[in-house]
Amino acid sequence: MDAAANLPREPRTERGRRTQRTILDAAAAEFGDKGFHESSIVSITQRAGVALGSFYTYFESKEALFKALVLDMSEQVRQLALPIVAEARDPVETELSVLTRFLEFAREHSEIYRIIDEAEFVAPEAWRAHYYGGASRIFARLKAAKDRGEITGEVDEIHAWAIIGMNVFLGLRYGVLERDRSPEEVAAIANQLLQRGLR
Amino acid sequence: MDAAANLPREPRTERGRRTQRTILDAAAAEFGDKGFHESSIVSITQRAGVALGSFYTYFESKEALFKALVLDMSEQVRQLALPIVAEARDPVETELSVLTRFLEFAREHSEIYRIIDEAEFVAPEAWRAHYYGGASRIFARLKAAKDRGEITGEVDEIHAWAIIGMNVFLGLRYGVLERDRSPEEVAAIANQLLQRGLR
Amino acid sequence: MDAAANLPREPRTERGRRTQRTILDAAAAEFGDKGFHESSIVSITQRAGVALGSFYTYFESKEALFKALVLDMSEQVRQLALPIVAEARDPVETELSVLTRFLEFAREHSEIYRIIDEAEFVAPEAWRAHYYGGASRIFARLKAAKDRGEITGEVDEIHAWAIIGMNVFLGLRYGVLERDRSPEEVAAIANQLLQRGLR
Amino acid sequence: MDAAANLPREPRTERGRRTQRTILDAAAAEFGDKGFHESSIVSITQRAGVALGSFYTYFESKEALFKALVLDMSEQVRQLALPIVAEARDPVETELSVLTRFLEFAREHSEIYRIIDEAEFVAPEAWRAHYYGGASRIFARLKAAKDRGEITGEVDEIHAWAIIGMNVFLGLRYGVLERDRSPEEVAAIANQLLQRGLR
DNA sequence: GATGAATGAGTCTTCATTCAT
DNA sequence: AATGAATGAAGACTCATTCAT
Known part of the structure; x- marks a missing residue:
């Protein structure tokens, strides 16, 4: 088990950092609105205006x-x-x-x-x-x-x-x-x- | 919205009342152990020792x-x-x-x-x-x-x-x-x- | 780990047994045609003419x-x-x-x-x-x-x-x-x- | 069908040749360890210590x-x-x-x-x-x-x-x-x- | 009343591939 | 040449709910 498990994956570029931030903000809004279980990754990435896959570039999982x-x-x-x-x-x-x-x-x-x-x-x-x-x-x-x-x-x-x-x-x-x-x-x-x- | 919505469905026989009680107890244990979202109806009915379908004889839905x-x-x-x-x-x-x-x-x-x-x-x-x-x-x-x-x-x-x-x-x-x-x-x-x- | 893990789930009725058999046959055909990785559960259940979910009534997983x-x-x-x-x-x-x-x-x-x-x-x-x-x-x-x-x-x-x-x-x-x-x-x-x- | 299809793309420089070799070796190790389907391009390039994108400079596809x-x-x-x-x-x-x-x-x-x-x-x-x-x-x-x-x-x-x-x-x-x-x-x-x- | 088979929408997650820098 | 961010199609699997027996 990696100690870094569950930690956000470190972006290597400035652009990456921005995307990660966008996702984080979208997620806060989504979780706040609907709660954890009613929230979905698709919906979060849609709010964030990024592709579904991008989520997993920056986070291990929904739980993480x-x-x-x-x-x-x-x-x-x-x-x-x-x-x-x-x-x-x-x-x-x-x-x-x-x-x-x-x-x-x-x-x-x-x-x-x-x-x-x-x-x-x-x-x-x-x-x-x-x-x-x-x-x-x-x-x-x-x-x-x-x-x-x-x-x-x-x-x-x-x-x-x-x-x-x-x-x-x-x-x-x-x-x-x-x-x-x-x-x-x-x-x-x-x-x-x-x-x-x-x- | 029916006032009776979400209320347990009234069992008509004594046997029914017992089954309903069994399910209720099993559900309390299950929800207590795993929380609402991790709990499942199958698992609850298994704990209760009744068939899956019986659940819906006594309850409207998981939420109810x-x-x-x-x-x-x-x-x-x-x-x-x-x-x-x-x-x-x-x-x-x-x-x-x-x-x-x-x-x-x-x-x-x-x-x-x-x-x-x-x-x-x-x-x-x-x-x-x-x-x-x-x-x-x-x-x-x-x-x-x-x-x-x-x-x-x-x-x-x-x-x-x-x-x-x-x-x-x-x-x-x-x-x-x-x-x-x-x-x-x-x-x-x-x-x-x-x-x-x-x- | 259950000893029964990976074993087909036992159907409890005759109808269930038939469905399981149908899926098994469809799977044999599918795997034979496309190989394991190119085969998909949806495709197998379609061949078998049953709903996707039915697969998981009878089998733990694709591997199983x-x-x-x-x-x-x-x-x-x-x-x-x-x-x-x-x-x-x-x-x-x-x-x-x-x-x-x-x-x-x-x-x-x-x-x-x-x-x-x-x-x-x-x-x-x-x-x-x-x-x-x-x-x-x-x-x-x-x-x-x-x-x-x-x-x-x-x-x-x-x-x-x-x-x-x-x-x-x-x-x-x-x-x-x-x-x-x-x-x-x-x-x-x-x-x-x-x-x-x-x- | 191009005869060159699936053939490794020819590196133009010495540096390129080395990179291609590195990837090839990493791939052999990865495929040997995990088999084709469990192996991934990211993982291969990580083993090789090169960027993901570099893979496609030298190979058409995973299959190739x-x-x-x-x-x-x-x-x-x-x-x-x-x-x-x-x-x-x-x-x-x-x-x-x-x-x-x-x-x-x-x-x-x-x-x-x-x-x-x-x-x-x-x-x-x-x-x-x-x-x-x-x-x-x-x-x-x-x-x-x-x-x-x-x-x-x-x-x-x-x-x-x-x-x-x-x-x-x-x-x-x-x-x-x-x-x-x-x-x-x-x-x-x-x-x-x-x-x-x-x- | 009781049973359990059947359903399929909904989710998470993976990963080959593209492309701007 | 090299990099790594972005993409989205595809697939496994879950589970509340319905319904025929």
Whole structure:
């Protein structure tokens, strides 16, 4: 088994790189619209305006493409939090900003959102990598805040998973399914839980 | 659109009822193991030990079966909370018990868990019914508690979605993927958030 | 790996048995005409007058079908020699009759001939089974004749392979490619070699 | 039909000649390993370390390449017998030496062996040319021996085909499939048949 | 009600070949 | 000469669904 299995095949020319990009974009749109199983390679290449065969010049398989896409998107999501965390303020404040940013993102890129979610079933390792990574980054932030004395109680990995679950469902409900509340509002209200619980 | 569309076809005899039940169980196992798309009707009927054709005596289609299953399971999950809520104690206490019960359930019936989750993509209306229903019940509990003065701050549907997201991800992480923490522990630690937030 | 892998799937009804037989016959004709790689499942099912999908009701794959065919034909070829050997006469006489019979068969069933030959590349185990089996049966006959004192010199597996090679090439040349000499003539002349060598 | 069809395209420069040679060698290895149909042009050019497109600078098509290879190899096999025949001794003796040489060759170049054999199905004319040529050369040798009085009985083309069949199968069995007997031994034992038949 | 044979649209994937650079 | 991107026809195989028995 080649380590490069499932990785996009490296184009050797600039033209190749462009074609690969086109296919990738078409695939993101297609998967976002129809989900993995309803999407077809023919349809993706048609969207991309390239021949069917060209797909296989750049990707091993439909699964490999999906995985590549999830990895790519997972990275995009990860990037969201970076600038916010860099500013390093109050932990609850930080999570509030992260959530706000995340909700905006879910609105603007609901297809990415759906793709990562569907990965739970289609590309489980990629899905796990995404969420385990996310949870451990949140956990790390909480621990750091605790070390700085900004959090008094215990912090636990469980808190991190609770937060990520909250974020994901809020993003789904208020960013993808219905947009009847603004990201700021959703984030602010949800954040009360982190701030002071239900009282 | 017939209201009865997608509903299991009513068996007319006792024998028929048993066959239908057998198929339903086999389907739950199959979908839980392989997910919707990898599952096949032949395989389900083989598990059930009935002929392929018998499937269509009791179900409209593969989708209809799945939907029926999700509805059935959704109802099972709903039942979980009923006795707990009936005891009507402190709201945070209530959510703690509900979460604990839910985590136990996720452990014992991870296949049900996966099926409902996959419904987001395969049977979106059933999925929505399940989660919108869940959220509104939580929301109702919170409002009731607020009315009884047990909660001082504002309560919002957003809180309900945050809680449901928490629960789902904790169930997935600690009930399905890895069982390295007990349901009680997970619920207790997660509940701190509802109790007093991160401080 | 199931032991039944590659074996034809057992039909459960008489109708099924007929369909399977039809497909098998169509396949023999197709493979004989075009060879394995140029033959296609669509074409085979068209010849058979059944739907494409029906093929997969009865066979695992194109390879499995081919293998099944080779096994079946190998058996037919084996049957050729049985009655002749049963008569048990002079060994050279016996090989003469076997060769004659074989040459007649090659003429009448050149497609079978080609299929077994192509198996060397497409279904090597089946091919080996066929020829190793054939060689060992010839060898056994030679040994028996030797034991009966009908052969004075040493007998060796090598002789058996030499004889089989002779037979195959004569069948190909005078039974399949060109039929410019009668089976009896070919067998008689070739048999001189076994009789007394080149002198 | 152009007489030059299927012939390798003539390289115009020394560099070109080298590239063509490289491709030819890579193809021999590939075809020997995987057989004609499993081999692919991409894979051949990768083995050769040249670009895919370069293939078509030197060969008309995959079939043409194969045919060229068979012709080339057929010629190599033909060369085997030349020095032996030149020495012109006793005919049985000659065939013994030819067979020995041939068996050695089959051992050392089993890929060539397989390629010529597969040509029966892939490049039938080349295959026919090879074996008809071989048979007629053997036949010619026998006739010459007969003329010189070294063979007393009749000689026939049929004898030639019998001999070639023997050789091919012995080469396959003892040179390619299993090498449990030395070429000398195999040739010596097989030669008894030519010498004095089975007695 | 139960059975399982039959159907064929739909998909993925391969690969020889062409051609612009 | 050499390169490798692009093409698309062709083929194996799956599987939900129908229907005669």
